[in-house]
Amino acid sequence: MARARVGAGESMTDARPLLAALLVCACRAAGSGSVVRAPLAPLTQGESGLAIVAGKVLTLDAEKQVFDPGLVLVRGDKIAYAGALTEIPAGYERLDAPDLWVHPGFVDLHTHIHAAGWHDLNDMVMPLNPGLRARPTIDPWEERLEHARAAGVTTMFGIPGSGTSLGGFGTVYKPERDAGYEEIVVRDPGGMKVAQNFNPQRSAGDLGNSWAGLAFGLEYWNDRIERRVAAGDPGVENHQFADLAKVHRGELPVLIHCASAEGVAAATRMWKLRYGTDAVITHGCWDGWRAAHYTAAAGIPINAGPRVENLTAMVRENRFVGIAHEYLKAGNELVSLNTDSPVVPEEELFLQGSWSSRMGADGYTMLAALTTHPARSFQLGERVGSLEPGKDADLVLSSGDPLDPRSRIELVIIDGRVQYSRAKDGALF
Amino acid sequence: MLATIVLASMAGGSGAGGPPEAGEVGGPGLALLAAKILTVPYEGAQFVDHGVVLVKDGKITAIGPRAEVSIPADHRVVDLGDSWLTPGFIDLHCHSAGPSLYSGVNDLNDLVYLVNPDLRAAPSVEPHVYDMRVAIAGGITTVLYIPGSGSNIGGQGILVKTAFDRFEQNLVRNPGSMKLAQWGNPESWGPGVGMAFENWNTRNTIRRGVAYAERWKDQDPGNEKDLTFEAFRDLVARKIAFSVHTQVYQVVLMTITMIAGEFDLPVFTDHSEIGGWLAAPEALKAGVPAIVGPRTTDHVYSRGFINWARNKHEGVRGLAAGWQELGMKDIGFNTDSPVVPQEELPVQATMGVRYGMDDSGLAALRGLTIVPARAAKIDARVGSLEVGKDADILVCDGYPIDPRTTVQRVFVNGIQAYDGAREGRRW
Numbered sequence: 101m102a103r104a105r106v107g108a109g110e111s112m113t114d115a116r117p118l119l120a121a122l123l124v125c126a127c128r129a130a131g132s133g134s135v136v137r138a139p140l141a142p143l144t145q146g147e148s149g150l151a152i153v154a155g156k157v158l159t160l161d162a163e164k165q166v167f168d169p170g171l172v173l174v175r176g177d178k179i180a181y182a183g184a185l186t187e188i189p190a191g192y193e194r195l196d197a198p199d200l201w202v203h204p205g206f207v208d209l210h211t212h213i214h215a216a217g218w219h220d221l222n223d224m225v226m227p228l229n230p231g232l233r234a235r236p237t238i239d240p241w242e243e244r245l246e247h248a249r250a251a252g253v254t255t256m257f258g259i260p261g262s263g264t265s266l267g268g269f270g271t272v273y274k275p276e277r278d279a280g281y282e283e284i285v286v287r288d289p290g291g292m293k294v295a296q297n298f299n300p301q302r303s304a305g306d307l308g309n310s311w312a313g314l315a316f317g318l319e320y321w322n323d324r325i326e327r328r329v330a331a332g333d334p335g336v337e338n339h340q341f342a343d344l345a346k347v348h349r350g351e352l353p354v355l356i357h358c359a360s361a362e363g364v365a366a367a368t369r370m371w372k373l374r375y376g377t378d379a380v381i382t383h384g385c386w387d388g389w390r391a392a393h394y395t396a397a398a399g400i401p402i403n404a405g406p407r408v409e410n411l412t413a414m415v416r417e418n419r420f421v422g423i424a425h426e427y428l429k430a431g432n433e434l435v436s437l438n439t440d441s442p443v444v445p446e447e448e449l450f451l452q453g454s455w456s457s458r459m460g461a462d463g464y465t466m467l468a469a470l471t472t473h474p475a476r477s478f479q480l481g482e483r484v485g486s487l488e489p490g491k492d493a494d495l496v497l498s499s500g501d502p503l504d505p506r507s508r509i510e511l512v513i514i515d516g517r518v519q520y521s522r523a524k525d526g527a528l529f
Numbered sequence: 530m531l532a533t534i535v536l537a538s539m540a541g542g543s544g545a546g547g548p549p550e551a552g553e554v555g556g557p558g559l560a561l562l563a564a565k566i567l568t569v570p571y572e573g574a575q576f577v578d579h580g581v582v583l584v585k586d587g588k589i590t591a592i593g594p595r596a597e598v599s600i601p602a603d604h605r606v607v608d609l610g611d612s613w614l615t616p617g618f619i620d621l622h623c624h625s626a627g628p629s630l631y632s633g634v635n636d637l638n639d640l641v642y643l644v645n646p647d648l649r650a651a652p653s654v655e656p657h658v659y660d661m662r663v664a665i666a667g668g669i670t671t672v673l674y675i676p677g678s679g680s681n682i683g684g685q686g687i688l689v690k691t692a693f694d695r696f697e698q699n700l701v702r703n704p705g706s707m708k709l710a711q712w713g714n715p716e717s718w719g720p721g722v723g724m725a726f727e728n729w730n731t732r733n734t735i736r737r738g739v740a741y742a743e744r745w746k747d748q749d750p751g752n753e754k755d756l757t758f759e760a761f762r763d764l765v766a767r768k769i770a771f772s773v774h775t776q777v778y779q780v781v782l783m784t785i786t787m788i789a790g791e792f793d794l795p796v797f798t799d800h801s802e803i804g805g806w807l808a809a810p811e812a813l814k815a816g817v818p819a820i821v822g823p824r825t826t827d828h829v830y831s832r833g834f835i836n837w838a839r840n841k842h843e844g845v846r847g848l849a850a851g852w853q854e855l856g857m858k859d860i861g862f863n864t865d866s867p868v869v870p871q872e873e874l875p876v877q878a879t880m881g882v883r884y885g886m887d888d889s890g891l892a893a894l895r896g897l898t899i900v901p902a903r904a905a906k907i908d909a910r911v912g913s914l915e916v917g918k919d920a921d922i923l924v925c926d927g928y929p930i931d932p933r934t935t936v937q938r939v940f941v942n943g944i945q946a947y948d949g950a951r952e953g954r955r956w
Contacts, residue, residue, distance in 0.1 A: 455932070506879060528845070
């Protein structure tokens with residue numbers, strides 16, 4: 101989809117490139133006639149529900165449906181309906197938001213703000229730590245999470261740092277207010293964190309610090325666990341290797357910190373092609389985009405950020421490179437964006453989309469890169485990332501195009517509960 | 530003037546030796562057709578739909594709807610389709626048109642004396658710095674390159690364009706301003722320097738400068754010429770303004786009452802941050818514009834002994850919004866480059882809108898164009914798309930306050946100074 105522009109004579113200060121593009125989607129969806137809806141059920145006694153009548157509903161579903169205006173029904177902690185305006189079933193509390201856009205909450209697969217101190221992010225004793233979990237470091241009352249939810253970030257993968265080659269297992273959680281660990285956790289362990297190159301070279305324990313040393317370490321454990329999993333060896337189910345075994349059985353995804361073209365290619369080769377794990381490239385920056393055809397052919401998802409541009413290409417070749425744009429151009433489908441918070445503040449996740457859009461990527465795709473793409477990349481697509489019946493009621497009400505910094509988030513709902521209200525809580529950033 | 534014209538035609542986009550291209554000095558005329566032209570004059574209609582701009586000899590010769598402007602036969606017509614045209618952006622607080630502190634060179638803060646009205650930024654200008662190549666790609670066509678705020682009076686700024694590789698071709702005005710730092714940095718000059726001394730020191734220097742200028746008004750001082758005070762002749766003649774590093778209410782107020790009030794000299798407040806907007810009523814009365822940045826907000830919660838956020842419910846106070854809410858119309862933006870990169874000037878305006886500035890009258894775009902042009906007294910040449918002004922024109926793919934909009938081409942003095950499609954994006 102080309103970047104659409106508001107034409108002459110239309111609103112000037114409100115030039116929303118998404119708008120026109122989305123209208124096209126909406127017309128297509130409406131015109132297809134393929135949408136079949138079951139009658140909407142009323143709430144039963146004791147159930148709570150919220151009916152949001154909004155100016156625009158961006159579902160981010162597979163058909164890229166947009167409803168203008170639209171209705172979202174939140175039943176308990178799930179979405180019961182997201183679509184065209186229709187009669188609201190009995191029992192729902194009605195919220196009229198004719199000027200607001202509703203879209204799914206943002207998903208950030210690369211975050212480190214769950215723990216107050218850096219020292220809790222990297223256990224730097226051993227280079228390979230398949231037994232470590234981020235779980236004990238998660239602090240649901242951490243102040244930065246307040247900013248995260250105010251910015252519409254509703255699902256986060258909190259992970260160990262990249263100080264060691266295999267940092268351990270992160271937790272997928274939601275930055276909900278006034279809630280304990282058990283209430284906010286989505287999946288624990290949520291997935292594995294690997295640092296394929298660069299950072300762990302600074303301190304790789306007793307293995308030396310070359311790429312060869314790091315690759316040897318990772319392959320050493322992977323080969324062993326792969327063989328033992330294949331043989332059905334119950335001895336693998338111990339607290340040191342059980343989670344790594346899940347990765348090899350495809351039950352958990354793995355997020356791989358890597359950068360540069362050769363680093364991205366090496367990570368793809370090892371984790372996707374050699375071991376067949378459900379791997380996701382994270383960062384993929386510097387000139388990692390030069391391996392974009394390779395990653396596209398391998399079908400490995402890309403989670404770009406915190407850098408969104410490649411400055412060395414500018415210096416060396418006078419070439420202006422937006423990283424997400426380059427991966428998309430080469431045919432990569434699941435391209436998502438991260439903050440690596442606090443490297444980029446969690447509340448600026450949406451700006452990663454704005455900037456990637458400025459650097460060439462299509463605006464709608466960049467909204468997908470903050471919602472459905474990361475969710476589908478990381479075995480979370482059944483629960484979050486789009487507004488569809490049965491999915492978690494994680495949604496954001498915004499005063500306009502969510503990738504336009506002039507827009508403001510008015511309301512954030514996680515699991516059906518209002519987590520942030522601009523009118524009540526004020527603008528935090 | 531003649532030398533400038535000759536240089537302009539030599540160094541034009543046509544390349545060395547070639548004939549001048551359409552729009553350039555000495556070349557045939559140029560007609561730019563676009564879907565929307567944001568003309569932003571200080572008063573009157575702010576835009577033209579489906580319009581045309583005629584350019585001849587580097588100047589705008591006509592502008593209006595296509596149906597109303599007849600294009601002379603010898604003009605080269607460039608149909609820019611759905612593009613939007615705006616005036617080139619102007620940054621009145623730039624430290625990167627030459628070696629900057631970030632490149633490890635300090636040529637902007639001469640810290641021998643506390644007041645230096647005689648020092649000029651001009652010798653530090655380096656037209657080839659990469660910052661300016663990115664600046665032009667971002668649509669910043671004119672900058673006020675000024676001394677730092679390490680001393681009380683830093684010296685004379687210079688107004689230059691960013692497009693060309695010759696100093697003479699870029700020159701708009703020298704001196705371009707008198708840079709003052711009333712408070713909030715010059716303290717580092719030496720022990721014991723504070724707000725009261727700095728105010729006296731500034732006031733005393735200006736008083737002497739004005740006396741010198743009045744004494745030699747309309748006549749050549751000859752052997753009596755005093756370089757220390759020579760620039761005050763331009764200030765008293767109202768050809769240039771004081772650009773004043775300010776923040777907090779008292780300093781903004783002192784700037785207004787002393788320079789605009791007591792001395793009746795042209796002045797604009799720069800930075801205008803950290804509660805400076807509270808002095809907006811006084812600035813409005815004295816006709817002193819506010820140029821805001823590099824901060825765009827007072828990110829101060831309503832606690833502590835200074836209530837900078839003025840008990841607003843929201844902890845983030847947008848500065849441009851603060852000035853605007855108190856009635857100020859002339860609100861501009863700056864980067865203090867390289868504090869904020871030069872090319873991000875329009876993003877400063879975006880953030881102004883994010884934090885509450887009402888942009889329904891194109892206030893954000895005006896803050897990048899006509900407002901700074903008037904503040905620096907160069908609005909006869911730049912700052913809006915009007916007949917007789919320099920053809921400094923940006924071709925954008927949308928409203929430039931949306932950061933997803935990119936600048937596709939830049940014309941300066943009618944010369945195509947940047948073409949993203951041909952040269953590649955730099956920003």
